[in-house]
Amino acid sequence: MSILKFHCRLLRCVSRCFTATTISYPATKHAFTKLDKLKDPLTEYTNTKRTIILDLDETLVHSTTQLPGVKYDFMVMVKMEREIMPIFVVKRPGVTEFLERLGENYNVVVFTAGLEEYASQVLDKLDKSGVISQRLYRDSCTEVSGKYVKDLSLVVGKDLRSALIVDDNPSSYSLQPENGVPIKAFVDDLKDQELLNLVEFLESCYAYEDMRDAVKDLLAN
Template structure:
């Protein structure tokens, strides 16, 4: 099957050197017989799950050498090594014989990791020689220090804020719900937001893609809430055998037909309806409209959304990467909020961006409920949303620190 530009290439992991550590960067490579149309976010998560066990084992080895307190566990080491070998073997087998995919992915999330000039990463001030012996994914130092002070009232107040409280809990308690996803989310944001911010934007692109959207009238609040779609409000299954709530047929211009499995995030329909009653709500997705419209019809059956914005209005970086630049809107940015599971998508508007962890198929997910309460309490009544967002999530300050563990410790504890 010949690859076309209507669907993204499938992603495969490539090891690059990151401050003398092996960091997996997902690079776009053209498939031979496969196409799909959600992003590589789930594939990235699966890789990090396997990669995380390796990182934890390496961290234990370093602690043993420096402190001499860790006892060598041959059985655990052998179990980890066997698991690693099985993972490498399975990757080799999958490369030689890929199973056929019926569910395809229409690039909902741009692959920010695939920058042509990776050498530029060495110039960022958050990559230093100090990272040689650090394992930022573990956050052990933070957990050991701060777990003794949870009775402090100021610390407890922080736990009440959306995202930040769950992130703190994820750092302090590795067994907490969604702990790994919150840890991975902050690591990805720390690593790639500076890369996006330092990438040049063609101003002419913004001018060419500007939208003339009439202002919503007769709303209680003059706010515009923008939702990303894939992995924020829903997830498109990669495998036809995966459990799904809905199946939608897609027929492309060349006559190709596929069936996509869709899982809707808990409270996704309700948050669109409830917010639409009091303010303007939009969906901004990097997916193509031929797929996204059918999904949005499920999310918004009563057509409450003020606007649906698709891939054609995303801004292209490096001719290959898409971001959601709020400059295409004819809106006062004091009243605009964008919610996306990839903070890189709004890296040029961190003062307007609210993070959320990715959704795949968690039937007990409650992030949108927490988000709705946060929006009602802090965002909708605000005269200017930007200082509030910066004060709560502090993503603009991540670049000031040399390591992700230092950033998390200083900003969120």
């Protein structure tokens, strides 16, 4: 049973019903030469640090209540109804470097549709260096047509030009689709390089007055 099914059984509801459309990010920074990164992350456009909001499940990690087909990185214990269930967690390749590099210039926030009891334990183990400055869980999501949607204004207020969200589920950022950076869902591909490829693009977004324009340029190519 995957962690998504675990959440659904616990709350007796469906949290993810969608077909994701993603793009593959180029494997080198040369694809982003037109996005020359500024030296100072506090640009002329803003006097505050910009924000990258990250999904958790299938973006940074994959979790399952059964032993996965690959070596898992750690385990957390979560109470489900009257049982204490082990949850096995596989980290997406490159996630540690990804977080560290983002943390050099950005406020890093995790916004997950997962339950706090589960997700907080995973983040404690995943973020040993304390890069993540804010965590939002399922209770912060807005339910729209039976789906959990993440309202980015809860994180950055009205300044949506200064934030992007990385999520494998496009419906999660349907309230602010221009701010969404799609990523392929991760399950158990230990050769996956999506995060390390994506970080090159995210580091380049500081060159834009409005980071949503960087996403437009990327998707247009």
